[in-house]
Each structure stands twice: as C-alpha cells, then as structure tokens.
Amino acid sequence: MTKLILRDVEIHKGFLDRAAQEHVLEAVRGVVLAAPLFQPDTPYGKPMSVRMTSAGRYGWFSDRSGYRYAQRHPSGVDWPPVPQPVLDIWNRLTGLQRQPDCCLINYYGEGARMGLHQDRDEADFAWPVVSVSLGDPGLFRVGNQTRGGKTESVWLESGDVVVLGGAARLTYHGVDRIKFGAGSLLPKGGRINLTLRVVD
Numbered sequence: 280m281t282k283l284i285l286r287d288v289e290i291h292k293g294f295l296d297r298a299a300q301e302h303v304l305e306a307v308r309g310v311v312l313a314a315p316l317f318q319p320d321t322p323y324g325k326p327m328s329v330r331m332t333s334a335g336r337y338g339w340f341s342d343r344s345g346y347r348y349a350q351r352h353p354s355g356v357d358w359p360p361v362p363q364p365v366l367d368i369w370n371r372l373t374g375l376q377r378q379p380d381c382c383l384i385n386y387y388g389e390g391a392r393m394g395l396h397q398d399r400d401e402a403d404f405a406w407p408v409v410s411v412s413l414g415d416p417g418l419f420r421v422g423n424q425t426r427g428g429k430t431e432s433v434w435l436e437s438g439d440v441v442v443l444g445g446a447a448r449l450t451y452h453g454v455d456r457i458k459f460g461a462g463s464l465l466p467k468g469g470r471i472n473l474t475l476r477v478v479d
C-alpha cells in the first residue's frame with residue numbers, strides 16, 4: 280500500500296487487497312439487487328454514460344431539474360443501508376465518529392466516463408469524500424478548486440481509495456476513460472466506484 284498526494288487529493292494505492300475487494304463487491308451486489316442500477320439524465324438532458332444507484336439515508340440523483348440527493352430509489356424503494364465492509368473503509372481512513380449518509384455506486388461500462396466536476400451537493404464541505412475503485416482501471420483526472428486550469432491524471436486500479444478532504448474537498452475531478460476488460464475482479468468487465476459522503 281502506498282499513499283500518493285496529488286494536489287492535496289490523497290490516493291491510497293492498493294488500500295484493499297483482493298480478498299477485501301471481493302468482500303466489498305459481494306456487498307455491492309446485494310445493494311444492486313435491492314436498488315437496481317439506473318442511468319440518470321443530466322440537467323442538460325443527455326443521459327449520463329455511467330449507471331448508478333446508492334445505499335444509505337440518501338441517494339444521489341440527477342434529472343432535467345438538476346443534481347440532488349433523494350430519499351428513495353426511482354422505483355420508490357428505500358435505499359439499502361450502507362454495507363458494513365464499506366463503512367469499515369470510511370472508518371479506517373477518516374477515523375470520524377460521523378458515518379456517511381450516502382454511498383453512491385457508479386458503474387462504468389465500456390465507453391463510460393465522468394466529466395470534470397466538484398462534489399458540491401452536500402451541506403457541509405468540512406466532511407471528506409471517500410471514493411473506492413473496483414474492477415477495471417480508470418483514468419482519474421484532478422483539476423483545481425475552480426473550473427479550468429491545468430490538470431493531472433492518475434490511473435486508479437481495483438482496491439485504490441481516494442480521499443477528497445480538507446483543501447481538496449472541492450477539487451474538480453473526473454474519469455476520462457476506463458480500460459474495459461483489463462481488470463479481473465468483475466467477470467463481465469467494467470469499473471465500479473463507490474463514493475461515500477456525509478450529506479446533511
């Protein structure tokens with residue numbers, strides 16, 4: 280395990296070993312069975328290329344009226360609780376008493392990406408965001424606190440965990456592309472990202 284710092288963004292390479300990745304993946308499968316992946320629309324009307332769902336008191340949601348947190352899955356069911364193996368990652372890394380309210384689950388299939396953005400739909404930016412990568416490698420781009428300027432990129436691999444906290448809490452970030460099929464964790468390929476956030 281090595282820790283890189285890229286513009287105050289902490290990147291814990293190899294934070295989860297293979298057994299831990301499999302354990303988390305199994306928990307994620309349980310969430311997806313109860314609250315299936317869906318493809319949200321952006322406020323601009325184009326569907327996102329990433330499919331997603333959530334666990335926790337809140338789930339992240341997007342449609343023509345904007346980005347927000349929702350108390351239920353689009354089907355009307357409650358979001359399942361955040362699985363304990365996922366909370367364990369938060370606890371190990373942050374040491375905080377407060378637990379995350381939302382675990383957003385992003386699934387990147389072939390060709391999926393996520394444009395540069397800030398995570399700013401939460402009430403209090405003092406809480407960090409913790410982001411877990413599973414499956415195929417993804418090219419993670421890190422920008423600045425405001426839109427524009429130079430960026431730097433790093434490949435995130437299965438088991439890597441990123442913390443956006445402190446000075447980096449509002450840093451622009453995104454995923455340019457994935458190496459579809461290059462990982463061995465997901466039998467059908469693709470990349471899963473879990474993003475843990477305190478919402479309110």
Ligand SMILES: O=C(O)CCC(=O)C(=O)O
Nearest residue numbers: 383385398410454472474
């Ligand atoms: O997939 C990733 O590594 C980042 C995901 C992300 O930035 C988000 O869901 O807000």
Ligand SMILES: [Fe+2]
Nearest residue numbers: 396397398452
């Ligand atoms: Fe983000």
